[in-house]
Amino acid sequence: MKQVQHGDVSKLGLLYERYKGDAFAYFYRCTGDQGRSEDLVQNLFIRMLKYRSTFGGHGEFSYWMFAMARNLYIDHVRKKDPLRKRQPMEYVPEEIDEDPNPEERMERSEKARQLHNALGKLSEEKKEAIVLSRFQGLKYREIAKMCNCTENAIKSRIQRGLLELKEILENTRV
Amino acid sequence: MKDLSVCEEAQWELINTLEKEDFSPRDIDRLKERFPDCSDFIQEQYAMWSSLDEIQVPEPSAAMDAGFYRTLSSYSQVNNQPFVLTRMANYLDRQVMSWSSVTRWTGVAALFIVGLFAGRFLLGVNTPASIKNEIVHHPSSEEASTTFVGYNAEANTAERLKEIQEVRNQPAGNHKIYEALNHALLNDKNVNVRLSAIESLVHFADDPEVRKYLIHAIPRQRSPLVQVALADAMILLHEKGARDAWEELLQSDDVQHDVKDYVEESLDKLY
Structure with a gap:
């Protein structure tokens, strides 16, 4: 990132290769839409290029990246985008070839689909707290700093989010 | 499931435990031993947390990479081009301003004529007639x-x-x-x-x-x-x-x- 900051823009490609998967996974878990997540990843790296001077050089690059990704996602959610009215693509779990039991595989796929849909039904605040801590490995204090709230607020969002997920899943299965 | 207020402390401890870098499922067992009345609740919350792993993320398509590298390339072109042109312009400006008045105007005229020929040559390649x-x-x-x-x-x-x-x-x-x-x-x-x-x-x-x-x-x-x-x-x-x-x-x-x-x-x- 230092080299990018000093004008070697081509080095952004290295950062992209290293972090594109994490960024894509974050956006995918938030949006549930592959195409939109890919657009957001591209947009994120343009934003990183534009605001490269804001990276202090100390602390973790991934924290800086996710803080920017979060802002980008919030802009995306708030934006009056008519495309957002359409439903996200239906979740299609990946095939697991080595699984010899098709019934078990189907059951797992169905569970994964329900979980994915339930996550999409949480409020943005709860969803981002769960996604950033559970999947992206950020500390509660880091998420709190990003969200400009207290660490306890983040813990509370995660707790309530988990309870809501359980409730949504129970209602789905009834 | 237990009333939330009854297991409030247990919930808090669970959330703190899940963040630990050296977390292991054994920590959950310890927590259940510590809060026996909330054992089921702790187990359910932990199960929900663990089950999130089952959500799979697809691989991004090759089009994402293509789009990124295309944008990076055009960004580099746009941002480098004015820089080079500015440096050239500044250099010429400094050179021309250091000449005497007669030399300066002769130089400007020469540059203009060179530019005229260069422009004619370059534009000639793509004139409607040649297309x-x-x-x-x-x-x-x-x-x-x-x-x-x-x-x-x-x-x-x-x-x-x-x-x-x-x-x-x-x-x-x-x-x-x-x-x-x-x-x-x-x-x-x-x-x-x-x-x-x-x-x-x-x-x-x-x-x-x-x-x-x-x-x-x-x-x-x-x-x-x-x-x-x-x-x-x-x-x-x-x-x-x-x-x-x-x-x-x-x-x-x-x-x-x-x-x-x-x-x-x-x-x-x-x-």
Whole structure:
């Protein structure tokens, strides 16, 4: 990132290769839409290029990246985008070839689909707290700093989010 | 499930435990031993937390990489070009200003004449007449281009991208190609196809009709990537006739803040 900051823009490609998967996974878990997540990843790296001077050089690059990704996602959610009215693509779990039991595989796929849909039904605040801590490995204090709230607020969002997920899943299965 | 208030402390401890770097399932067992009345609740919450692993994330498509590297390339071009030109201009400025008045004017006149010849040579390559000759000398070009003119919006993304990229091998002057590219730019659902359509239109941008299409598209794009690509294209082409289109876009709600900044910086460079 230092080299990018000093004008070697081509080095952004290295950062992209290293972090594109994490960024894509974050956006995918938030949006549930592959195409939109890919657009957001591209947009994120343009934003990183534009605001490269804001990276202090100390602390973790991934924290800086996710803080920017979060802002980008919030802009995306708030934006009056008519495309957002359409439903996200239906979740299609990946095939697991080595699984010899098709019934078990189907059951797992169905569970994964329900979980994915339930996550999409949480409020943005709860969803981002769960996604950033559970999947992206950020500390509660880091998420709190990003969200400009207290660490306890983040813990509370995660707790309530988990309870809501359980409730949504129970209602789905009834 | 226990009442939340009864297990409040247990919940708090559970959330703290899940964050530990050296977390292991044994920590959950310890927690259940510590809060026996909330054992089921702790187990349920932990099970929910663990089950989130089952949500799989697909692999991003190759189009994402293509779009990123295309944007990075045009960003580098746009941001390096003025830098080089500015350095050259500053150098010439310093040299010319250090000459005496007679030498200065002689030098300026010489530069003007050199520029005139260079311009004539460069523009001569792409004058409408020479394009016309190219078409006359390539009788198969119209036939080849008809495959693109039949641009199929229903084809898959890879095919549409391929069609749009291959059209750059066609000679200039085919208005059916321009119309098809314009159609793709305005209507294609995939952002990478639209970005590719911009690149192909820029390839043919000596034609005023093509520039008109690019300008026309500016206020009609909602994708930030496409908006940035159009701004880049306008700078590369030194196209100053798009001011109204940019203002229309900037006044709409369809522009993100950072794209707005980028477009405004681009316009500053242009005008």
